[in-house]
Amino acid sequence: MLEGVNVALGVSGSIAAVKTVELAHELRRQGASVRGVMTASARGIIHPWALEFATEHDVVTEITGRVEHVELCGYDGWADVFLIAPATANTVGKIAGAVDDTPVTTCATTALGAGTPVVIAPAMHEPMYDHPGVLEAIGTVEGWGVEFVDPRIEEGKAKIASEEAIVCDVARAAGDRPLEGDHVVVTSGATSESIDPVRVLTNRSSGRMGRAVARACYARGADVTLVHDGPEVPYAAVEPVESAAEMLEATRDACADGGDHGSADVLVSAAAIGDYTVEGSPEKIRSGQQLTLELEPTPKLIDEIREDHPGLPIVGFKAETSGDDAAMIEEARATLERADLSFVVANDASVMGDERTRALLVHAADAAQYEGTKAGLAAEIAESIVAVRGA
Structure with missing residues (x-):
C-alpha cells in the first residue's frame, strides 16, 4: 500500500508514544521508508534508540545547523508525507498557532508551508x-488540508487510532487520489441463510478480497461503502448484512441517491452471495432426524442493480472450480455480457480465505493474469476502476 513512500514520523509526548515502534514497523511492512522525529517529552516515554531500531534511520531529536526540518519536509524534501502519531493537545495547538519550539512542530510548519x-x-x-x-x-x-485520523474514544480517553486506520490515511494523503469525489460501493464476504435460530447455510468466503478492494479505493481518494457481514473498518462506512436479501437491499440503498455519499459511481460486487435460500424454522430443529431442505434461488445482485442503474459501472467476481483458465474466461465473459459489466475478476474457488490469490481480470477485449497477494490484486482492481472512471 505504501510502496516507495517516504514517511517522516513525528512523535510527541503522549503515553501512546509507546505504540510508535510497532507503527513504524507496520508502515515499513506496507512498503514505506520511515524516519523519526521526536519531541523532548516523547523522549521521556520511549528512547530514540527504539525508534532508530524500528526505522533503521537516525532519529531527529533537535534542529541543528543541518536544518533537519527543511531536509525532511521542505521544498523537495525527503518526506512524501509527515505523520504525527501520537499528537498531543499541546502539539496540535502549537501547529495551529505556528509555534515552532519542538522538532515536531517545526517540521509541521515546514511541511505545511x-x-x-x-x-x-x-x-x-x-x-x-x-x-x-x-x-x-x-x-x-x-x-x-491536514488529515486527522480520529481517535478511539474509550475509558475516558481519546486513544490513538489503530495502525490500520493510520496506514490507510497515510496512503490516502501520499497518493494522487484519482478517485477523489467518487462513491465506491463494495460488497464483500459470505452471506448466510437462516435454517433455524442456530444453523445457517453459508459458504467459505472470508471477505478478505472485498475488504482489500475497499481499502485500495479509499487510498485512492474514494468515499467507500462496504456491505458485508463483518466488523467496522476505518476506511469505509459499513452496512452490516447477513442474508442475500439483506445484501441486495443494502446495496440498493447504498447505490441510490440520498445516502451519506450520494449515489454510487462504481459498484464492486466481490461478495460470495449465496445462490440459494431456505425458509427458516422459527425454532431449533432437533438433531437425529432425517431432514430435507427445499432451496430457493436468490436474485442475482448484479442483475438487479443493473436494472436499477443502467449506466452504473459494475465490477463482477466469478469463482470457478474447473482450474481451467479458458473455461474461467468463458464464464466470466458470459457474466460480463449478460449484466453489461465493466470487467470481471475470475478466480478458482480454492483461494477462498487465503492471503494470496491467482486471478484473471477479464475485459471485453482481453484478459490479464495476476498472481500474488490479495492486497496486490486489490490495487490492480482499483487502478482498473480509475481507468474505467477516466474513460
Missing part, C-alpha cells in the same frame, strides 16, 4: 480532546 501532506493522529484524555480550544485548533489545521 512546502505543501507536503500532513497526517495527524491525536491521542489525549477525552476532556482535553473536548476542550473548545483543542477542537478549534483541530478545525483550523483541518482547514489547511
Whole structure:
C-alpha cells in the first residue's frame, strides 16, 4: 500500500508514544521508508534508540545547523508525507498557532508551508480532546488540508487510532487520489441463510478480497461503502448484512441517491452471495432426524442493480472450480455480457480465505493474469476502476 513512500514520523509526548515502534514497523511492512522525529517529552516515554531500531534511520531529536526540518519536509524534501502519531493537545495547538519550539512542530510548519501532506493522529484524555480550544485548533489545521485520523474514544480517553486506520490515511494523503469525489460501493464476504435460530447455510468466503478492494479505493481518494457481514473498518462506512436479501437491499440503498455519499459511481460486487435460500424454522430443529431442505434461488445482485442503474459501472467476481483458465474466461465473459459489466475478476474457488490469490481480470477485449497477494490484486482492481472512471 505504501510502496516507495517516504514517511517522516513525528512523535510527541503522549503515553501512546509507546505504540510508535510497532507503527513504524507496520508502515515499513506496507512498503514505506520511515524516519523519526521526536519531541523532548516523547523522549521521556520511549528512547530514540527504539525508534532508530524500528526505522533503521537516525532519529531527529533537535534542529541543528543541518536544518533537519527543511531536509525532511521542505521544498523537495525527503518526506512524501509527515505523520504525527501520537499528537498531543499541546502539539496540535502549537501547529495551529505556528509555534515552532519542538522538532515536531517545526517540521509541521515546514511541511505545511512546502505543501507536503500532513497526517495527524491525536491521542489525549477525552476532556482535553473536548476542550473548545483543542477542537478549534483541530478545525483550523483541518482547514489547511491536514488529515486527522480520529481517535478511539474509550475509558475516558481519546486513544490513538489503530495502525490500520493510520496506514490507510497515510496512503490516502501520499497518493494522487484519482478517485477523489467518487462513491465506491463494495460488497464483500459470505452471506448466510437462516435454517433455524442456530444453523445457517453459508459458504467459505472470508471477505478478505472485498475488504482489500475497499481499502485500495479509499487510498485512492474514494468515499467507500462496504456491505458485508463483518466488523467496522476505518476506511469505509459499513452496512452490516447477513442474508442475500439483506445484501441486495443494502446495496440498493447504498447505490441510490440520498445516502451519506450520494449515489454510487462504481459498484464492486466481490461478495460470495449465496445462490440459494431456505425458509427458516422459527425454532431449533432437533438433531437425529432425517431432514430435507427445499432451496430457493436468490436474485442475482448484479442483475438487479443493473436494472436499477443502467449506466452504473459494475465490477463482477466469478469463482470457478474447473482450474481451467479458458473455461474461467468463458464464464466470466458470459457474466460480463449478460449484466453489461465493466470487467470481471475470475478466480478458482480454492483461494477462498487465503492471503494470496491467482486471478484473471477479464475485459471485453482481453484478459490479464495476476498472481500474488490479495492486497496486490486489490490495487490492480482499483487502478482498473480509475481507468474505467477516466474513460
